[in-house]
Amino acid sequence: MNRQAQAAVLFLLGASLLHAATTDLYLRYVKQGLRPLVLVSGAVLIAAALATVWYERKRARAQKQHEADEGSDKDSGKDSGKDSGKDSGNSSDKDSSKNSGKDAHAHAHREPRISWLLVLPLFALILVAPPALGSYSATRTGTALQEPLAYPSLPAADPLRLSVVDYAGRAVYDHGRTLHDRRVQLTGFLALDRDGTPYLVRMALNCCAADAQPVKVALTGRIPPVLQPDTWLQITGTYTPRRAKDPVNGGPIPFIEVTEAKPVTEPTDPYDESWNN
Amino acid sequence: MAITKTVPQRTDDRRNPEPTDEGRHLNSPLLLTMLMVVLVLLQSPIRRALAAPVMQSWTTVFVAVMVQALPFLVLGVLLSAAIAVFVPPSFFARALPRRPALAVPVAGAAGAVLPGCECASVPVAGALVRRGVTPAAALTFLLSAPAINPIVLTATAVAFPGNPEMVLARLVASLLVACAMGWLWLRLGRTDWLRPPSHLSYDGQSKGEAFWGSVRHDVMHAGGFLVVGAMAAATLKAVAPESWLRTAADNPVLAVLALAVLAVVLSICSEADAFVAASLSQFSLTARLTFLVVGPMIDLKLFAMQAGTFGRAFALRFAPATFALAVVVSVLTGAVIL
Numbered sequence A: 001m002n003r004q005a006q007a008a009v010l011f012l013l014g015a016s017l018l019h020a021a022t023t024d025l026y027l028r029y030v031k032q033g034l035r036p037l038v039l040v041s042g043a044v045l046i047a048a049a050l051a052t053v054w055y056e057r058k059r060a061r062a063q064k065q066h067e068a069d070e071g072s073d074k075d076s077g078k079d080s081g082k083d084s085g086k087d088s089g090n091s092s093d094k095d096s097s098k099n100s101g102k103d104a105h106a107h108a109h110r111e112p113r114i115s116w117l118l119v120l121p122l123f124a125l126i127l128v129a130p131p132a133l134g135s136y137s138a139t140r141t142g143t144a145l146q147e148p149l150a151y152p153s154l155p156a157a158d159p160l161r162l163s164v165v166d167y168a169g170r171a172v173y174d175h176g177r178t179l180h181d182r183r184v185q186l187t188g189f190l191a192l193d194r195d196g197t198p199y200l201v202r203m204a205l206n207c208c209a210a211d212a213q214p215v216k217v218a219l220t221g222r223i224p225p226v227l228q229p230d231t232w233l234q235i236t237g238t239y240t241p242r243r244a245k246d247p248v249n250g251g252p253i254p255f256i257e258v259t260e261a262k263p264v265t266e267p268t269d270p271y272d273e274s275w276n277n
Numbered sequence B: 001m002a003i004t005k006t007v008p009q010r011t012d013d014r015r016n017p018e019p020t021d022e023g024r025h026l027n028s029p030l031l032l033t034m035l036m037v038v039l040v041l042l043q044s045p046i047r048r049a050l051a052a053p054v055m056q057s058w059t060t061v062f063v064a065v066m067v068q069a070l071p072f073l074v075l076g077v078l079l080s081a082a083i084a085v086f087v088p089p090s091f092f093a094r095a096l097p098r099r100p101a102l103a104v105p106v107a108g109a110a111g112a113v114l115p116g117c118e119c120a121s122v123p124v125a126g127a128l129v130r131r132g133v134t135p136a137a138a139l140t141f142l143l144s145a146p147a148i149n150p151i152v153l154t155a156t157a158v159a160f161p162g163n164p165e166m167v168l169a170r171l172v173a174s175l176l177v178a179c180a181m182g183w184l185w186l187r188l189g190r191t192d193w194l195r196p197p198s199h200l201s202y203d204g205q206s207k208g209e210a211f212w213g214s215v216r217h218d219v220m221h222a223g224g225f226l227v228v229g230a231m232a233a234a235t236l237k238a239v240a241p242e243s244w245l246r247t248a249a250d251n252p253v254l255a256v257l258a259l260a261v262l263a264v265v266l267s268i269c270s271e272a273d274a275f276v277a278a279s280l281s282q283f284s285l286t287a288r289l290t291f292l293v294v295g296p297m298i299d300l301k302l303f304a305m306q307a308g309t310f311g312r313a314f315a316l317r318f319a320p321a322t323f324a325l326a327v328v329v330s331v332l333t334g335a336v337i338l
Helices: A003-022 A024-028 A032-070 A074-078 A081-087 A094-098 A101-105 A113-128 A135-140 A164-173 B002-015 B017-041 B043-049 B053-086 B089-095 B100-113 B118-130 B135-148 B150-159 B165-188 B207-238 B242-250 B252-266 B273-279 B285-297 B300-310 B312-337
Strands: A184-192 A198-204 A213-221 A232-245 A252-263
Touching (some): A003 A032, A003 B053, A024 A032, A032 B053, A032 B207, A135 A198, A135 A213, A135 B053, A164 A184, A164 A198, A164 A213, A164 A252, A213 A232, B053 B207, B100 B135, B118 B135, B135 B150, B135 B165, B135 B285, B150 B165, B165 B312, B242 B252, B252 B285, B252 B312
Antiparallel strands (some): A184 A198, A198 A213
């Protein structure tokens, strides 16, 4: 890939990062806190692309000048290695170390071929924009529920809005003491176990989707008749002491007695980031 | 790398001097444009193929690793370009003690002030050797810089919010391995294993040109390897059954070895590997420490880069020794600190 093509890839990469960070797209892949870094790096990549084009033009002009000065003697650079090193100029590439003067003149300078792979994330981000992790990952990975450090008292609202992680933590490790006689409302996506048990799931992440792990709450009671995995649901229900074991890793999964379930749109941030704080 | 690429080029030149060069010149932008056009045209069949749950989850993890690691890569590349361009290499030669045995730990500690991932440290170490720094010190620097610089340690702290001792353990273990390898080179190393890198990168250029040239090259080069790492990580996450990892994680010895090998195979940039290590939560902290110590020092892409810069004879001896030492030191450090 020569420098013009590299500049194009750098530019597109920077632009796609900027696009992801200025819309909510980046939230499908990384945590909220990374947004400023993504924005800055996108801008830097674009700047590097522009600088590359600028210096490339300058170099081409200098090259023409140089050739006009030296006449059309193509082999002039061959006699001394030092000169050819200078001619090849900004080749920061070790590959060119053995190039003859002629190669340097024509700046047939080999950049690493591995750079072509950068087209893949570009394509994936611009054209495919894959969705946030869903039921496939959730059913393959065991519930990652951890014991909460404390159980702060809950507001008196009815129904009480809780995160899936918060509900599961209170239900499993506090035996639902703060949840008795409360109508709670949870939002998550639906995942079906191999034997058909429906779970309401939220993926919890530390940094990016590569480390996302599910926290699951099993559904019982008035479950909707048609269950489509990956649909986002808002569940209203009550605490029930019933428990299950995650078939993947044996982790605890609490149940919720569903009284009402309605489909909702996917939230802006599909992941639970409460573990970051 | 240099040999395999330049040799065919020369034969080309001999057979057909000018046109091939011109052709290759026009090639890559044209090829890139055509590739993008084809991808755009084929976008709906490709999307359909990617709609299967496995592929969807693979693509998501792949993009996530890229989006998460690129800012760190760019940050490291910017800083290393600034240092490579604005700090004269002679400064490093002057700053190091005369006696090689003393220069080793100083170079190891100096790794902390040259931020960048391992991809950036290989060319810098090559430059140090060229400027007369003793190879032992340059190699210590090569090993320590990607592991103990502030960006990597900050990333480690962010990735392990519940285990701040992980940062200390990583610093200590990496520094120990780097210094031990430097001293080992002083005792056993032979200069003829090293192929001295001959090409000077930034001569005859303005500072700005050298700076942006370094940024461009490092992003394209390291970015390409990052794509390989992201693909491997995504494959592991989407395809490998969790039970397989759990079997390895249950056995303490197997866990350490499994993650050491995983670090070599995954070849993740040291600025991002802490996040992957954090996600391998079924493994012991010592095993994950091994992952963090081995990864920045030796992995597939680093081996390729070391062989390209210092020669294959060097890389074939240096890499296995580093791997073994890194595993042993990580286990010992893990036993003491974690």
